[in-house]
Amino acid sequence: MSERKSDGPTPMERFIGGLLPENPVYRQILGICPTLAVTNTMEGALTMGLAAAFVLLCSNVLISLIRPLLKPHLRILIFTLTIATFVTIADRVLAAYLYDMSKQLGPYIPLIIVNCIIIARCEICASKQSVGTAAADALGQSLGFTLGLMSIATVREILGFGTWFGRWLGWRVIPEMAPAHWSNWVVMILPPGAFLTLGLLLGVFNALTAKKEKAA
Amino acid sequence: MKGSYIGQAWLAIVLASAFGAALAGVHAGLGPRIAANRLNDTLSQIPALVPGAARGEAVEVAGRLVYRAVDAAGAPVGWVVPANGQGFADRIELLIGLDRDAARITGLYVLQQNETPGLGNRVTEEAFRNRFRDQAAGAPLRVVKGRAGGAGEIEAVTGATVSSDSVTAIVNGAVDRFRREKPGMP
Numbered sequence: 001m002s003e004r005k006s007d008g009p010t011p012m013e014r015f016i017g018g019l020l021p022e023n024p025v026y027r028q029i030l031g032i033c034p035t036l037a038v039t040n041t042m043e044g045a046l047t048m049g050l051a052a053a054f055v056l057l058c059s060n061v062l063i064s065l066i067r068p069l070l071k072p073h074l075r076i077l078i079f080t081l082t083i084a085t086f087v088t089i090a091d092r093v094l095a096a097y098l099y100d101m102s103k104q105l106g107p108y109i110p111l112i113i114v115n116c117i118i119i120a121r122c123e124i125c126a127s128k129q130s131v132g133t134a135a136a137d138a139l140g141q142s143l144g145f146t147l148g149l150m151s152i153a154t155v156r157e158i159l160g161f162g163t164w165f166g167r168w169l170g171w172r173v174i175p176e177m178a179p180a181h182w183s184n185w186v187v188m189i190l191p192p193g194a195f196l197t198l199g200l201l202l203g204v205f206n207a208l209t210a211k212k213e214k215a216a
Numbered sequence: 217m218k219g220s221y222i223g224q225a226w227l228a229i230v231l232a233s234a235f236g237a238a239l240a241g242v243h244a245g246l247g248p249r250i251a252a253n254r255l256n257d258t259l260s261q262i263p264a265l266v267p268g269a270a271r272g273e274a275v276e277v278a279g280r281l282v283y284r285a286v287d288a289a290g291a292p293v294g295w296v297v298p299a300n301g302q303g304f305a306d307r308i309e310l311l312i313g314l315d316r317d318a319a320r321i322t323g324l325y326v327l328q329q330n331e332t333p334g335l336g337n338r339v340t341e342e343a344f345r346n347r348f349r350d351q352a353a354g355a356p357l358r359v360v361k362g363r364a365g366g367a368g369e370i371e372a373v374t375g376a377t378v379s380s381d382s383v384t385a386i387v388n389g390a391v392d393r394f395r396r397e398k399p400g401m402p
Contacts, residue, residue, distance in 0.1 A: 069227050077228055085235040089242050096246040099253040106306075106330050160334070189334035 008129050011136035018140025024117045025148025025198075026205045031117045035149060036194040038108050042165045045153035047101050049146025051094065051109055055086040056118050057138040063126040064134035070127055079122040080113070087112045117145060155197045160188035257327060258283070258298070258311060265313030265323035266294035278397040285313070294322055295398070299390030304378040306330035308339075310386055314353060318395050324348040324387065336379035344373050344380070348387060353395060356388040 009017065024030045034052070038044040059082045063070075070078060091109045094102040102109065112118070121141055126134040158164055162174035162184055174182055187193050222229075262272040262285050269285035276282075283296040294316055300309040306329065313323035326340040338344060347370050351357055357370050359381050364371035372380035 066227070066231075071224060071227070074225065074228060078231060081228065081231055081235060085239060088239055092242050092246045092250065096249040096253065099250075099257065103328065186334045190332065 008133065011133045014125060014129075014133055014137035015140035018137065018142070018144040019147070020144070022141075023144040023148060024141055025145060025152075026202060028117075028120075029202075030120060031115050031145060032198075033111060034108055034115065035152065035198060036191065038105055039149055039153040039194055039197075040156050040160060040189045041104075041167060042150065042153045042157055043101060043167050044105060045149040046146065047094070047098065047105060048108065048112075049142065049149050051090045052112055052115060052117070052145055053138070053142030054090050055083060055112055055115075056121060056142045057135065058086045059083050059118055060121055060126040060134040060138040061131055063122045064129065064131045067127050075123075075127060076119070079119050079127075083118050083122070084113050117141060151201060152194070152197050155201070156188045156193050159185045160193060258296075261311055261325045261327075262296050262313075265296050265311060265325055266315070267322055268293045272296055277394070277399060280397075282394065292316065295394070297390050297394045298327070299386050300328075301382060301386035301389065303329060303382040304331055304336050304376070308379075308382055308386060310383065310390070312348075312387055312390055314391070314394070318391070318398050319353055321348050321351045321353050321387070321391065324383075326383075331376070331379045335373070336376040338373045338376060339379050339383050344383075347371055353391045356392070357384050359384050 018024070020027075022028060025032075025035055031052070034048050038048045059079070062082055063079060066078075087110060090112070091102070094105070094109060121134075121137055125137040129137075154164065157166065158173045162172060162182070164171045164173050166172065185193070188197070259272050262283060263269050266285035268287050270288040272283035272285050274281055275284050281298065283298075284292055285294040285296055287293050295314040295318060297312045297314060298309065299312055300307050302308070308326065308331070309328040311325040311327055312321065313325075314320070315322050324345040326345070329337060329340060331337040331339060347364065348357070351368060351370075355368055357368050359372050359377070360369045361372050361377070370380065370384050
């Protein structure tokens with residue numbers, strides 16, 4: 001069996017692809033549930049990004065290793081089984097070592113099981129390409145996902161709480177004195193703020209890409 | 217073999233067994249730590265909930281787990297009663313601090329909640345929780361909007377009437393039940 005099909009993207013192409021050209025949040029519009037739900041603080045966004053990265057990397061590598069054994073009509077079952085296992089491990093580890101964060105994220109860590117980014121990468125890349133390519137793909141996609149979450153969380157946390165990494169590092173962006181002249185935008189903390197921010201950032205992203213394509 | 221069910225599904229069966237075993241291993245390894253985190257979260261609140269308390273001892277009262285707060289010398293100074301009930305979004309779990317005779321509320325802590333961020337979850341803030349401190353436990357507390365004046369009145373969190381009502385109702389229910397069931401202090 002040939003290790004890499006001549007038409008498959010190389011590991012480097014896969015990695016770069018996940019960062020921008022095929023960014024899960026801004027280009028594929030996948031994983032929108034966590035994107036909207038946990039991006040009101042940087043800590044939540046980063047923890048979610050890292051948990052999803054762990055699950056994606058482990059699932060991609062394992063699926064790639066067993067890909068000669070996959071039966072076409074049972075592959076989705078195997079993907080789901082694999083993903084659910086790694087999500088459960090991530091959830092338990094968080095509850096054991098980052099108890100406060102696990103309390104804050106509540107059901108959203110277990111919900112990584114139904115995050116379509118992961119099953120999409122298993123289907124598109126890991127079940128067809130070698131372990132190295134699958135690992136590079138997982139790293140690129142999860143880095144792209146984490147950056148997507150953090151960009152939205154940056155806007156929401158600064159406008160909503162006046163802080164950036166406020167819970168872990170205590171950084172204030174808007175000075176403590178400000179409330180006389182500035183009141184936190186509660187809407188940014190609430191779900192509508194997630195939709196507003198995602199929509200505006202998507203618009204910015206699309207405008208930049210369109211400009212680039214025109215110039216090329 | 218090729219057409220049989222086992223021939224088709226052996227990979228799923230093998231993986232399910234292996235994953236099951238792996239998860240059992242993870243649970244065996246981390247389970248005690250997770251349980252300890254929950255217990256620590258509870259126990260670490262006890263000194264803040266009951267004045268003079270240094271630590272808590274778990275005791276069972278009428279089939280329910282409560283904590284007897286004791287001072288550094290081991291003498292009982294009050295009680296911490298876990299309670300839970302439905303909030304606006306999800307169940308709210310509380311710890312209620314009471315004095316020796318369960319006559320007065322000495323503190324309140326929110327152990328677990330999923331209320332609306334920025335509005336309902338402000339019931340976890342000290343400003344709201346302190347409104348319960350030093351209230352008499354004999355009569356049910358009432359939630360009022362605007363400034364609370366009299367005894368037994370709890371000022372609601374602005375924009376979070378349901379969450380404020382829920383917390384107060386959970387406290388009222390649990391305090392009333394505990395007062396009826398509590399054993400005499402040694």
